[in-house]
Amino acid sequence: MFKGITRTIWFVSLVSLFTDMASEMLYPVMPVYLKTIGYSVLIIGLLEGFAEAVAGLGKSYFGRLSDASGKRLPFVQLGYLFSAISKPMLAISTQLWWIFLARFADRAGKGLRTAxxxxxxxxxxxxxxxxxxxxxxxxxxxxxxxxxxxxxxxFLYYYPGKYHSLFLLAAVPGLVAVLFTLLLKEKKTVAEKKAIPFHQTFSYWKHSPIAYRKLISGLLLFALFNSSDVFLLLKMKEAGLSDAALIAVYIFYNLVYALFAFPIGKLADKTGIQKVFLGGLFFFAITYTGFAFADNTTLFLLLFTCYGIYAAATESVAKAWISSLVPSTENASAIGLFTGLQSVATLLASSLAGFLWFRFNASVVFFAAALAAIVVLLWLRQQTNNHK
Incomplete structure (x- = not known):
């Protein structure tokens, strides 16, 4: 079952598991916590926008820097350390500048390590x-x-409102993740051995293969309409689900995602990466079309099953697709550029979704995203057929 999963893959995956556990312990409660200490929705939105911008720029720049230096491990270790430190930082002070600093540390860590x-x-x-x-x-x-x-x-069932204690508790899996990074070993890679100025963060585009540029052009077009999952949660809230039900459905979605990602990855290697990815876009279109009409918990669970399958068939499969189009020495640059631009596109998509929701209604948001998925599906399918 785990054939081909090496020691390094296991350790990197365990690092990610414990880091995501720490992050997701706080993700559902952060907006609530910030509101309880007096910050407005506008400030919360600016904070998250700032955090995502930092992560996006970091993914692109440090991907280029990693390829240029021929090193991976120092970026991985430092990135996970930053994210681990950010969790207990939130328990120290409620000053806005300190909260921004903690979020900066977390997102800078993600930017450092991802590519x-x-x-x-x-x-x-x-x-x-x-x-x-x-x-x-x-x-x-x-x-x-x-x-x-x-x-x-x-934790909150037994200790309601004890957010500072929760921040300290979240530091534990973060620390475990950092310890696992110490068990990783670096493989030697060919390096350019040259400095990468920050203004060249996105310069890889000019030197990248044409097939790579065509692929990420389609992926970024889709990302411009693929807004934050917050809008799916808002739709459920609008339909009358309780906060506890929202978190339960969110957990259910991640469970589906976790269960399907590995077998769908194996399927992609057997039947074709492109086919599986395009199938994932089809599931996205089903999900978002359904959200335009959904109004009960049963239907939301069915749609989040489709959404979990979509995520499993696209996120990791896209990285495998990208890595197959570029030399191994340019892998971090290629994935970093894509994930960095994807972060920017997601910010724009969320702004557009907010405007469409406010100006029209939720259905317009979901129909627009579903239509974008179908357009990109057809475009990528045509590109794939043209290269056969």
Missing amino acids: PRDAMLNAEATVDNKATVFGFHRSMDTLGAVLGPLLTLI
């Missing part, structure tokens, strides 16, 4: 099992997103 970590995973994969490797890692990572909120629900 080098994915390049490290790719180095452990073969041509025949790239999607399997990325899928296994995503399954383990997303399992943390199941366990984290569950721990939070249990």
Whole structure:
């Protein structure tokens, strides 16, 4: 079952599991906590926008820097350390500048580690099992997103409102993740051995293969309409679900995602990465079309099952697809550029979704995203057929 999953892949995946557990312990309660200490929705939105911008820029820049230096491990270790430190920082002060600093540390850590970590995973994969490797890692990572909120629900049931204690508790899995990074070993890679100025963060685009540019052009077009999952949660809230029900459905979605990512990765390696990815976009279209009409818990659970399958068939599969189009020495640059631009596109998508929801209604938001998924599906399918 775990054929091809090396020691390094296991350790990287365990690091991600414990880090995501720490992060997801706080994700469902952060907006509530910030409101209780007096911050407005506007400030919360600016905080999250700032955090995502930091992560997006970091993914692109440090991906280039990792390739140029020929190093992966220092970026991975430092990135996970930053994220681990950020959790207990939230328990120290409620000053806005300190909260911003804590969020900066968390997102800067993600920006530091993401592309080098994915390049490290790719180095452990073969041509025949790239999607399997990325899928296994995503399954383990997303399992943390199941366990984290569950721990939070249990903790707040017994200790309601004890957010500072929760922040300290979240530091424990974060620290475990950092300890696992010490067990990782670096593989030697060919390096450019040149400095990468920050203004060249997105310069890889000019030197990248044409097939890579065509692929991420389609992926970024889709990302411009794929807004934050917050809008799915808002739709359920609008339909009358309680806060506890929202968190339960969110946990259910992550469980589906975690269960399907690994087997779908194996399926992609056997039947074709492109086919599985396009199938994932089809499931996205079903999900978002359904959300335009959904109004009860049963239907929401069915739709989140489809959404979990979509996520499993696209997120890790996209990285496997990208890594197959570029030389191994450019892997961190290629994945970093894509994930960095994807973060920017998601910010724009969420702003657009908010405007459409306010100006029209929720259905327009979901129909627009579903239509974008179908357009990109057809476009990528045509591009794939043209290269056969």
